[in-house]
Amino acid sequence: MGPAPSALAHCLGLQQLLHPRLGPAGPAPSAQFNSWVDAYKLPVESGQLPELPKYVKVVEVGPRDGLQNERVIVPTDIKIEFINQLSQTGLSVIEVTSFVSSRWVPQMFDHAEVMKGIRQYPGIRYPVLTPNLQGFHRAVAAGATEISVFGAASESFSKKNINCSIEESMGKFEEVIKSAAQMNIPARGYVSCALGCPYEGSITPQKVAEVSKRLYGMGCYEISLGDTTGVGTPGSMKRMLECVMKEIPPAALAVHCHDTYGQALANILTALQMGVNVVDSAVSGLGGCPYARGASGNVATEDLIYMLHGLGIDTGVNLYKVMEAGDFICKAVNRTTNSKVAQASFSA
C-alpha cells in the first residue's frame, strides 16, 4: 500500500481523525491538528442530547465472526499474520477463532493452530468461542486465556444454530463457564438475535433480558448483545437496552451490530447514548449474512473508529493501521472492503 492518496491529503478533517487519540504514536500532530482535536471536545453546555462515554473498548471480531462468513477458506498462516497485524493497531481485544467442529464452520478448521501460532502481545486479550466443554478443553490446551459462549434470545435460532433449546444450551454453557472459573479464565457471553430473528421475526426485549441475566448470573463478565441479522433500528435498540439494563449494569454490556440494512452505526450511537461503552466490530466489515444472500455483515471497525474519534471518544486504536490490516485481509479473501472509510481513503 503506497502513500495516502491526494484526496485524503485534501481532506484535513480526515487526517486529524486518522490520528490515534491514545496509544501507539502516529504521525506528529501539527498545531492545527491539536486545535482541531480540542474543538472536538463536547461542549459543557450540551444539555440537549445524552452524554457519551469518554472511552469505548472496541472488540475486534473480524478473525472469527468476520472470516466465519467469508466463502474463501483462508490459510492458517494468513489468519495468523492477520491477527498479528491487528495486534499492532491498538486494539485491546481480538477474537481469534472458534473451537467448533469444522463440519459446522469450515473456516474454523484450524482453530488450534491459529491459537498456538499467533503472537500474544502483553495487554491484549485473545478470546475464543467455546460452544461446549470439549471445545473449551481444546481451547485451553491451545493456549486460550479467555473464552466466549454463544446464547440466543430465540428458540428457533438456538435449535437451528446449535441444535438444542435455549434451556439445554444454558446447561452446556454453565459447564463451560464453571470450568473456566476454576481455571481463572474469564468468560464473555453473547446473546444472538437481540433485535430480531431470521426465523421468528420480532424478539421481545424481555426475552433478551432473561437470557442475558442467566449468562451474567453464571459468571460471564460481559454480555454482548447481537443484532445478528442487522434488522434493528435505533428505536428497537433503545427498547431492548432499557429492558436489559434493568437486570445488568451498563458497564457489563456490549453491542454487536450487523450492518445488513445499513443501520449499525445509528444503532451503536443509540447504545452509546444509553451508556454502553463496549462495541464489537470487524475490520473491513468482513463476513456476509448467511440469512440474506448478497447482504453485508459486521459493522466495519474502520467506520466505527472514525465515528468514535470524531465524537472525541478515546479508543486507543490507530485507524490507519486498522485500514492496513483490512487491506491485507481483503486481498487474502479476494474481496473489496465493506468499510466506507477504507473505500474513501484508497484510490480505486
Add this chain to the structure above:
Amino acid sequence: MGAFPKQVKIVEVGPRDGLQNEKMADHTEVLKGIQKFPGINYPVLTPNLKGFEAAVAAGAKEVSVFGAASELFTQKNINCSIEESFRRMGGVLEAARAAGIPVRGYVSCVLGCPYEGKISPAKVAEVAKKLYSMGCYEISLGDTIGVGTPGLMKDMLSAVMRDVPVAALAVHCHDTYGQALANTLVALQMGVSVVDSSVAGLGGCPYAQGASGNLATEDLVYMLTGLGIHTGVNLQKLLEAGDFICQVLNRKTSSKVAQASCKL
C-alpha cells in the same frame, strides 16, 4: 434521548445530486418529459438568473440555489466569493418571488471542506441565515464530503438553530465515510424533520475516488419506519426504482437494504 419528529419529509435528490456525475446537458428535456404527479414537488437547481429563466420556460415550479460555508469551495466550485454568490442568488430569489416560485437554499460543506478542512458552525449559521432572510423557504445543510460525525452535526445544528427555525431546516448527508445515517439520527433528535437522500445511494464523491456518495433513500426509510416515523414512502416501490436506475447505469446499488433484499 431526544424525542423524534412524528413525520419526516424525504427530499429525493437522486436524479440530480445522484446522477450529477453523468452529464446534465439534457435538463430541459428531462423537466419537460417527466410526468408531474399532483401533490409532488419537482425542484430544480438554478445557479443563476439564466438557469432560472430556462427552468421556468421548461415548466419548473420550484427552484433551488446553492451556497457554501467555505470561501475556497465557493471559489473552486463557482469561481467567486461567498459574498458574490449571494448577489447572484439574490437575482434568482427576486425573480422567483415575482413569479411566485418557492426557492430552497442549500449550504455545502457544513461539516467540513475538501480545501479548507474544518468549518466553523458560526460560518454555517451565517450563510444559512442569509439564505433564509433572502427568502428561501427551507435550508438544506449539506455534509458535502461526508466527513462529519454526530458531535459535529450537533454543534453545527445548535449554531444554525439560533438563527433559522428548525422547521425550515433539512440535512443532506453524504455517506463517504459511512456516517450519514448516524448523523441524520442526531439531526432528527434535535428536531430536524426534513432529510435529503438519493435512491440506491447514487453518486460518487469527486473528492475521493472510489468513495460512495449520498445517503441511500432505502436505508433512510428503513430507519425511519423502524422508528415509527411516518414518511409516506413505499419502500418496495423505492427498491424497484433503485433497481431500475442501477441496471441502466450498470452499477451495483449502494443501499444496504437493497443489497439484503435482492434475490440472486
